[in-house]
Amino acid sequence: MRRRSSPPLAESTLPLADRTRLLLDNSVWQRMPRPKVRAAVEALLAQVSPLDVLICPPVAAEVGFSARDGKGHDRVRQALAEFPDCEKHPGTSLVLDIQNRLWKGGLLRAVGATDTEIAAYAIANGATVVHYDADFEHVAKVWPDFRHRWVMPRGSVD
Numbered sequence: 570m571r572r573r574s575s576p577p578l579a580e581s582t583l584p585l586a587d588r589t590r591l592l593l594d595n596s597v598w599q600r601m602p603r604p605k606v607r608a609a610v611e612a613l614l615a616q617v618s619p620l621d622v623l624i625c626p627p628v629a630a631e632v633g634f635s636a637r638d639g640k641g642h643d644r645v646r647q648a649l650a651e652f653p654d655c656e657k658h659p660g661t662s663l664v665l666d667i668q669n670r671l672w673k674g675g676l677l678r679a680v681g682a683t684d685t686e687i688a689a690y691a692i693a694n695g696a697t698v699v700h701y702d703a704d705f706e707h708v709a710k711v712w713p714d715f716r717h718r719w720v721m722p723r724g725s726v727d
Contacts (some may be wrong), residue, residue: 590621592655592691594684594700595631597720606701609720613699624652625690627683655696659689667692670711680704688715701726 591613600606614622629649636642667685671677680688684704691698697716698705705717 588621588695589617590623590694590696591617592623592625592628592687592694592696592698594687594698594702594705595628595635596700596702598628598632599635600701600720600726603726606720606726610699613720620653621696622652623655623690623694623696624649625655625687625694627686627690631683655690655694657690657693659686659693663689663693667708667712671707674711676707676711679707684708688712688717691715691717 593610597606597610601610632649633642633645636645664686667688668677671680671685681704684702685708687698688705688708690696692712692715697718699718699720701720701723703723705715709715709717
């Protein structure tokens with residue numbers, strides 16, 4: 570997916586609270602070849618600054634792991650390099666706080682460790698996780714400030 574050209578400086582310097590930041594989960598990246606998913610992602614990207622579509626290490630590792638060979642991995646690296654890294658890295662405490670709330674809510678095993686880390690990155694960076702994965706709904710049940718959205722309605726893609 571090609572990124573749009575950089576936004577005017579004023580757009581990229583808005584205070585974090587006034588900006589929409591997105592973090593695309595691997596569940597979206599893997600469905601990107603489907604035309605309706607690609608169209609939905611492109612529509613989202615058209616609404617935000619290119620500087621506010623973020624990547625984080627757990628998503629990069631998942632997408633990279635999905636490559637079928639070295640050349641495919643090179644393509645993944647090139648594609649992900651178009652997106653800025655999350656500026657803030659969540660501490661161990663935040664990840665464990667999310668897990669603790671999941672435990673106490675009877676949902677720990679409902680959310681994988683990597684998705685817990687991705688949620689922590691989103692929380693730390695004020696980003697909305699765009700996904701096609703029910704794990705993030707479980708995080709939202711125990712962490713009310715966590716923002717997420719399905720890229721397409723649940724059950725409409727697979």
